[in-house]
Amino acid sequence: MFKRKRWIILLLAVPLLAWIAFINFPGRQHPYSPSIDEASDDVSANQTEQADEPGTIDQVLKEPASTLPFNISLVYSPSYLINVGGLERMHPFDIKKYQRICDALVKDGVCEHKDFLSPEPLTNDDLLLVHTPKYLQSLASRTKVAGYLEAPILMLAPVSLDTAILQPFRHASGGTLLASRAAIRSGIGINLGGGYHHAKPHTGEGFCLFADVPIAIRRLQAEKLIQRAVVVDVDVHQGNGTILCLPDDDTTFTFSMHQRGIYPLPKEKGDLDIELPSGMNDDEYLRELSAQLPAVLDQSQADICFVVGGCDTLDGDPLASLRMTHQGIVRRDQMIIDECIKRNIAVVFTLSGGYSKDAWKAQYESVKNLINRQTLAAP
Template structure:
């Protein structure tokens, strides 16, 4: 074969190989949904072991982050770092007097329901407890900005839905979701916001922060008869029974969520995705499974995407030993576009 003919054959073969390789490279990213994820190791609370006296797993965020990295769904392409909320941003929801109480170990011990916190020096209180809450709350704001740009984003923290303008409670001291809403509204990025709260404890603080405001809508699905008692009155409160199962929960969620979205007409949805409805949670009575939590989260995201509404996920509560695993599996499912929404 003449050299020029050999060259043409080689060139055609090379083009074919490159084309196939290119298709392969394009296909790999399509197997994953590169949802932006916000996290910082500064989310972790630490106070000489005193934090272990509270039932919340302080290491939950770190465990989920490590698992996502290991699973290959999180890398430098979609991982983002937050900035702590500035004081003027905190003041969009919280009062000056309340922020001053966060310098007092005695007051913070009450808010966190952890009496041992009273023993902390003020300097350690700020560095080890308050600063992580403010940083993780900054993560919710960062995630909301990313959601506006990318359609969805996840903060591996936040969802402090018991914090109120003038007080903290239930291991919540910063009202991260209401603050993010007010900040985006102030900047003209959004007009209306919907908060979908599936933590098994009512988001009473979020309701108080946003009450009597027609530009926001609070939807909470929670177990009646457990903390907080009495409940606040949100825009749509749905009680689930003690012992709620995956299927029962999904039937209720599928009934109410489309109605709530249609009524609220939001520019953005903040999803407070606590997993304390899991079987074995010491602070609730649900019987949901890891698969049920994944189905729940995937359904909320799918309903938002169907309507092209930006979706912001925060992690909120969950007190069983396997809570982090349930949320880790759920996020992996969201990233891998697994269809877990059907009954």
């Protein structure tokens, strides 16, 4: 009987090991690998080529700035969903957060499915505006992707990571670009996803693969749609990747308000970093934000504001120790919108992190409040 069990285990193990070897074989490339020299690690040429398109930023900005209507454009697609055969449930991030928010908004009559804009995935040309060719080629490695997402179990997932993970990330990142384009017209774009602020030019990190906000900024600048951008990062973790993606750049301003003493360590140096003590409640948090935000927006002289609106500042989040409530998140996001409206700055919201079980509800309440306060733009 014992020998029979050993043979059964062996027969089951051999196909699994063969599958793992097959999907990790170096020659298996995916459609996201750019067709460029593997040794090349320079993205500046691509950026320069994009910047040399007809027309200039100055010509566009000579047009009198009209007052934005500040209606809300919503962006979401079921293509954001990650599905690796159930293994995604072992990750601390609620993979279905974005879908839950969308479904609740429709169920409660706040909006309809037809109100959502559906984005296209980012192209390789988009990704190369910020990321290096070498990094994008590393995404062909299952081991590398598992490391970037801090999910070793993905090495055993019997699915194509292209379809199950990379494409959803590209769609959600494309959602940030679409929301920014919409915000230029309507005033406010909300992507029910995105905010991958730990992704760096040379590597992924902290559950983040693509630096969607810096990519959107570079694309809008290349197309002469904006000149200057400000990033307001209110996720509980510093947006270290965003800072590294926008280095020594006087056309961007990075502001991060995050908890001290937690990941990432060490912190990067952005244009303005405010470190918060453990245990900060709603009133304390909002008092600090109201003291900093107006000056940030004034100093940046931005045409557009990107908000990385993580709700891992909530009380009970397993990866942090601030004590904000759902109502505090609602007030925080409304404060940012109000300050941008005062200055006629287009604003883009991304949802970023949040790891408590009811994190999605806080962001649902915030988006619902914003829609009720403003008006939905026509899709």
